[in-house]
Amino acid sequence: MGSSEKKLITFTLDLEDHRLDENLPERYPVITDKILGFLDEHKIKATVFTVGALAEKNPQLIRRIHEAGHEIAHHSYDHTPLTKQGRNQFQEHTKRAKDILEDIAGEKITGYRAPVFSLTKDTLWAVDILKELGFExxxxxxxxxxxxxxxxxxPSTPFKWSNGLIEIPAPIGKVGPFLMPYLGGFYFRYLPFGVIKNQVKKADDSTIPWTYCHPYDFDAEEKNWRIKGASVPVSLLLWINRKNTFSKLERLTDSFEFSKPFKDQNFKKVKQIVDPATL
Ligand SMILES: [Zn+2]
Structure with a gap:
């Protein structure tokens, strides 16, 4: 077995409603069902980071995802970046969404993903709140x-915050002179498949390559392209090049094996400890 070819990828989906205007048609449920079909066909169990307010509105969708054997994880209450929240609001909103998701899934939610990677130097206070709220x-x-x-x-490989919370950073590749998260969002849509495949093969053995797709990444038919919270040029980048997402993922499944959801992976071997105060 060629070990580099057998590198395990974790499939993660960020389930959010990106519509700028609530009156526009709600397209993510249909797209999510298509993604579930794809995962089922390829026998992949994913981690689905879910926005609490979306789950509150559409609990049956979340139940379907959970019943299909995927992990329900937490992706904030309403997708407000941490950089736009204070500690108290973050604590309240995160708890609220955690309760909603746990009610629907009927089990403890142990995984969290900040909206748009907003765990930055300015928001490291969130690490202790996540631990206090029971995230692993x-x-x-x-x-x-x-x-x-x-x-x-x-670190670019999984590490442990000094309070014990595990962090699984976005896998970073070096494409030309640029370092970028090649397995998700528009990076995944724009990079040629050969480049993506190479990055996965080249990744350090302790890296966990994970995809991070959103329902809109698959939605080539959406008419309106303005994305909530994004400028016009960024929205345009997020809109184009969507029609190949499934075929690219298909090719990824041809080349690599997929792992279990994060909650079922073994993080005992993660040794590196990072004190947030040192960053
Ligand atoms: Zn998101």
Missing amino acids: YSSSVLPVANPLHGLPGA
């Missing part, structure tokens, strides 16, 4: 400088 892992760090959010200086 976070997948919220983009460990490079980035125009939006990033935490340069953080």
Whole structure:
């Protein structure tokens, strides 16, 4: 067995409603069902980071995902970046969404992902709140400088915050002179498949390569392209190049094996400890 070919990828989906205007048609449930079909066909069990307010509105969708054997994890209450929240609001909103998700899934929610990688130098106070709320892992760090959010200086392989919370940072690849999270969002949509495949193969053995797709990444038919919270040029980038997402994932499943959801992975071997105060 060629070990580099057999590198395990974790499939993660960020389930959020990106519509700028609530009156526009709600397209994510249909797209999510298509994604569930794809996962089922390829026998992949994913971790689905879910926005609490979306779950509150559409509990039956979350139940379907959970019943299909995927992990329900937490992706904030209403997708407000941590950088736009204070500690108290973060604590309240995160608790509220955790209760909603746990009610629907009927089990403890142990994983958290910050909206748009907003766990940065300015929001490291969130690490203790997540631990206090009972989370076991976070997948919220983009460990490079980035125009939006990033935490340069953080390890690029899984590590443990000094309070015991596990962090699973976004996998970073070096494409030309640029460091970027090649397995998700528009990076995944824009990079040629060969480049993506190479990055996974090249990744350090202790890296956990994980995809982070959103329902809109698959939605080539959506008419309106303005994304909530994004500028016009960024919205445009997030809108185009969506029609190949399934076929790219298909090729990824041809080349690599997929792992279990995060909650079922063994993080006991994670030894590196990071004190947030040192970043
Ligand atoms: Zn998100």
